[in-house]
Amino acid sequence: MPPLPSGSAPAIALHDVSKRYGRRWALARLTYALPAGRSLLLTGHNGSGKTTLLRLIATALGPTAGRVEVLGRDAVKDRDSVRRDVALLSHASFLYEDLTAQQNLMVLGRLLGVDAPQDVADALLNRVGLNRRTDSPVRGFSAGMRKRLAIARLLMKAPALALLDEPFGELDPQGIQDMEGVIAELKAGGTTVVLATHLIEQGLSLCEERLHLQDGRAVVA
Amino acid sequence: MNKFVKFGLPALTLALLGAGWWLGLAWAPPDREMGEVQRIMYVHVPLQWMAMMAMFINFVAAVTYLMRQSWKTDAMAEASAEVGLLFGTLGMITGSIWGRPTWGVYWSWDPRLTSEAILLVSYTGYLVLRRFVEDPEKRAVWSAVVAIIGAINLPIVWFSVRWWRSLHQVQSSPKTVDPQMVLPLRVSAFGMLALLILFMVHRYRIALAERKAEVALPEALPTDDPALRASHSSKVA
Amino acid sequence: MSAPKPRRSPGLLATTLVLLRKDLLIEWRTRARLNALVFFAMATLLLFSFALGPDTKLLERNAGGYLWLAILFASVLSLGESFRVETENACLDGVRLAPADARAIFLSKALGNALLLLALAVVLVPVMVALYGVRIVTGVGDLAGILVLGSLALSAPGTVYAAISSNARARDVLLPLLLFPLVIPALLSAAKGTTLVLQGDPMQQLGSWQGLLLGFNLIYWGVGFVLFPRVIED
Numbered sequence: 001m002p003p004l005p006s007g008s009a010p011a012i013a014l015h016d017v018s019k020r021y022g023r024r025w026a027l028a029r030l031t032y033a034l035p036a037g038r039s040l041l042l043t044g045h046n047g048s049g050k051t052t053l054l055r056l057i058a059t060a061l062g063p064t065a066g067r068v069e070v071l072g073r074d075a076v077k078d079r080d081s082v083r084r085d086v087a088l089l090s091h092a093s094f095l096y097e098d099l100t101a102q103q104n105l106m107v108l109g110r111l112l113g114v115d116a117p118q119d120v121a122d123a124l125l126n127r128v129g130l131n132r133r134t135d136s137p138v139r140g141f142s143a144g145m146r147k148r149l150a151i152a153r154l155l156m157k158a159p160a161l162a163l164l165d166e167p168f169g170e171l172d173p174q175g176i177q178d179m180e181g182v183i184a185e186l187k188a189g190g191t192t193v194v195l196a197t198h199l200i201e202q203g204l205s206l207c208e209e210r211l212h213l214q215d216g217r218a219v220v221a
Numbered sequence: 222m223n224k225f226v227k228f229g230l231p232a233l234t235l236a237l238l239g240a241g242w243w244l245g246l247a248w249a250p251p252d253r254e255m256g257e258v259q260r261i262m263y264v265h266v267p268l269q270w271m272a273m274m275a276m277f278i279n280f281v282a283a284v285t286y287l288m289r290q291s292w293k294t295d296a297m298a299e300a301s302a303e304v305g306l307l308f309g310t311l312g313m314i315t316g317s318i319w320g321r322p323t324w325g326v327y328w329s330w331d332p333r334l335t336s337e338a339i340l341l342v343s344y345t346g347y348l349v350l351r352r353f354v355e356d357p358e359k360r361a362v363w364s365a366v367v368a369i370i371g372a373i374n375l376p377i378v379w380f381s382v383r384w385w386r387s388l389h390q391v392q393s394s395p396k397t398v399d400p401q402m403v404l405p406l407r408v409s410a411f412g413m414l415a416l417l418i419l420f421m422v423h424r425y426r427i428a429l430a431e432r433k434a435e436v437a438l439p440e441a442l443p444t445d446d447p448a449l450r451a452s453h454s455s456k457v458a
Numbered sequence: 459m460s461a462p463k464p465r466r467s468p469g470l471l472a473t474t475l476v477l478l479r480k481d482l483l484i485e486w487r488t489r490a491r492l493n494a495l496v497f498f499a500m501a502t503l504l505l506f507s508f509a510l511g512p513d514t515k516l517l518e519r520n521a522g523g524y525l526w527l528a529i530l531f532a533s534v535l536s537l538g539e540s541f542r543v544e545t546e547n548a549c550l551d552g553v554r555l556a557p558a559d560a561r562a563i564f565l566s567k568a569l570g571n572a573l574l575l576l577a578l579a580v581v582l583v584p585v586m587v588a589l590y591g592v593r594i595v596t597g598v599g600d601l602a603g604i605l606v607l608g609s610l611a612l613s614a615p616g617t618v619y620a621a622i623s624s625n626a627r628a629r630d631v632l633l634p635l636l637l638f639p640l641v642i643p644a645l646l647s648a649a650k651g652t653t654l655v656l657q658g659d660p661m662q663q664l665g666s667w668q669g670l671l672l673g674f675n676l677i678y679w680g681v682g683f684v685l686f687p688r689v690i691e692d
Contacts, residue, residue, distance in 0.1 A: 020436065021356065022355050022356045022357065022435065023435060023436075058555055059555065060551050060554070060555055060692070061692045062691075062692045064358075079557075080557050083554075083555050083556070083557035084467065084557060086555075087555075088555060090548065090551070092547050092548030092551065092552075093547045093548075094547055094548060094549055094551060094552025094553075094555075095547050095549070095552075096480070096484060096543065096546075096547070096549055097543075097546055097547065098484045098487045098488050098543070099480070099483065099484060099487065103480075103483065107476065107477075107480045108552075108556060110468070110476040110479075111468070111473060111476055111477075111553070111556040111557075111558050112467070112556065113466045113467050113468045113472075137487070153552075157556075287685075287688060339639045339642055340639075342638075342639040343639040343640065345635075346632075346635040346636045346639065347636075349632065349635060350622070350623075350626065350632060350636065353626045353627040353628050353632060354625075354626050354627070355627075358692075359625070362688055362689070363622045363626075363689060366618065366622070366685045366688060366689055367619075367622065367636060369681070369685065370615060370618065370640065370678075370681060370685070371639075371640065373677060373681060374639075374640050374643070377643045377673070377674060377677070378642060378643050380643075380670070381642070381643035381646050381647060381670055382643075382646070384666065384667075384670070385646050385650065
């Protein structure tokens with residue numbers, strides 16, 4: 001599947017999008033378009049709706065109202081197609097505690113129909129610097145190692161759109177540097193990146209566009 | 222409509238139930254075998270019928286909700302399950318009271334009774350689930366799934382219990398209905414139907430108001446009122 | 459970057475097998491938990507004999523029912539556990555977004571749970587034979603049929619309800635409350651069938667109980683297949 005054709009449909013288009021959790025509006029009537037080929041920095045305080053927005057774009061959630069378009073496709077109607085091209089690095093790692101690093105990656109590889117999933121998994125573990133922990137169960141991993149494995153999981157999908165929720169959190173300075181390298185590499189490979197982070201400096205150096213959220217609404221930065 | 226629900230429906234309910242029960246207690250003859258005790262039938266049987274009807278409404282509301290989401294069908298599902306559970310429980314209690322002098326026991330494991338007991342437990346579970354899920358959308362979807370699965374189970378339970386019992390001995394419950402008993406039964410049944418509708422309408426309104434309150438709090442931002450919306454955005458910008 | 463493309467998305471059956479393999483691998487790697495489940499079920503069997511006193515005739519006559527009650531109690535634990543694994547790091551989201559067909563998730567979970575219960579039943583039968591002094595009269599094949607059908611019958615609706623209750627408050631109470639009334643027909647026919655296998659079947663009733671179990675399975679595997687996606691998708 002080729003990456004998005006740049007210059008045509010926006011990578012992400014939000015039309016009057018709202019999302020409610022029980023009694024609370026997490027996003028309120030958000031309208032925004034991210035031009036194709038540009039990367040987005042998402043800022044805002046805790047609870048401002050960043051994570052909800054990323055989960056909506058990733059189709060982990062459905063909007064309460066409004067329409068989300070990802071890579072020119074409707075995030076509700078063409079959900080499976082969107083899911084194939086989008087990868088989410090979330091607060092929750094999506095990692096099975098009782099499986100090893102390699103097994104975790106291989107499960108995803110098999111679900112995606114990747115050829116030779118074990119070789120791909122080993123290459124990715126090498127890439128994120130976990131090659132010595134290939135056969136260790138995730139339960140013994142530190143927070144930083146989990147983050148590294150989660151990014152390997154994201155790379156396994158080779159997504160056209162990568163959604164990164166606080167990718168620098170829980171990483172040491174070396175880890176932050178490595179993560180910046182991975183993001184730069186993703187962008188060089190033609191992947192659109194959406195980055196939600198508190199580290200605005202790092203974010204601004206990596207992204208061309210910026211969207212600031214406050215109480216679930218867009219604020220001009 | 223509002224006036225009818227407030228005054229007409231309660232009056233109609235009282236009149237029909239009063240007439241039906243007066244006919245049943247004073248006008249109809251006592252049962253030849255069971256004697257005066259049998260007169261509880263005019264309460265018990267209508268209660269059971271209406272419980273069944275409420276459960277059927279619940280099933281239809283659940284299916285409708287899964288096909289087309291709306292708070293109205295969800296509220297209807299909640300109302301029908303709760304009222305149905307009330308009527309079913311009362312029906313079961315009156316049945317036990319009837320059963321003691323007639324069969325000599327409060328309870329027997331006959332298919333009808335057993336199935337109903339299982340049904341009541343299922344709907345208790347359904348209502349507990351509704352209490353334990355805060356997110357109104359998830360609550361509506363999950364409880365609809367549980368309602369459908371529970372309703373599908375009912376015929377299976379009935380058949381399996383009948384087989385299970387038939388391997389021991391058949392418990393026959395004589396249901397010989399004298400023509401003079403038909404009229405009071407029919408009038409009480411319509412009275413009970415009016416009571417069911419009355420309860421359902423009120424419970425439905427409460428449920429719908431609760432849903433509305435859950436999904437639209439004062440600080441809820443996306444409002445359809447443009448004036449409110451403008452004031453909100455100006456505060457932030 | 460070495461992009462692992464091109465790929466062909468696996469179909470429903472292939473996805474089911476990938477997920478089933480993953481679940482069985484997790485079960486294997488946490489087999490201490492599995493052992494605890496077996497001992498729990500055995501303790502249940504043992505407790506029935508204490509609860510009913512030393513009346514060996516009574517125990518012998520009701521052995522089939524006790525066996526299935528022990529399996530049912532254990533199934534509540536194993537069903538809850540199979541979804542606790544998925545909620546721990548939001549793994550179910552990870553699988554959904556992979557993307558994996560929600561129906562494949564249902565099939566893999568239900569099959570995995572059925573296999574687990576079947577293995578448990580196979581371990582429990584000799585214990586039952588020893589504790590209650592019963593013997594298999596009609597044949598091992600009949601017993602195997604009942605065990606397979608019964609395990610499948612508990613796990614299909616159990617998977618749907620475990621997915622629901624794993625996200626609700628008080629999930630440990632909710633799952634049995636929802637599941638027990640639902641599986642009564644399955645419990646009834648499995649217990650009856652087992653009793654016939656153990657006591658002899660002079661009136662040829664075993665077939666109809668197996669038929670009832672089969673029907674129960676067909677209905678709830680179908681219903682689960684259709685409704686499960688609505689349960690886990692937002």
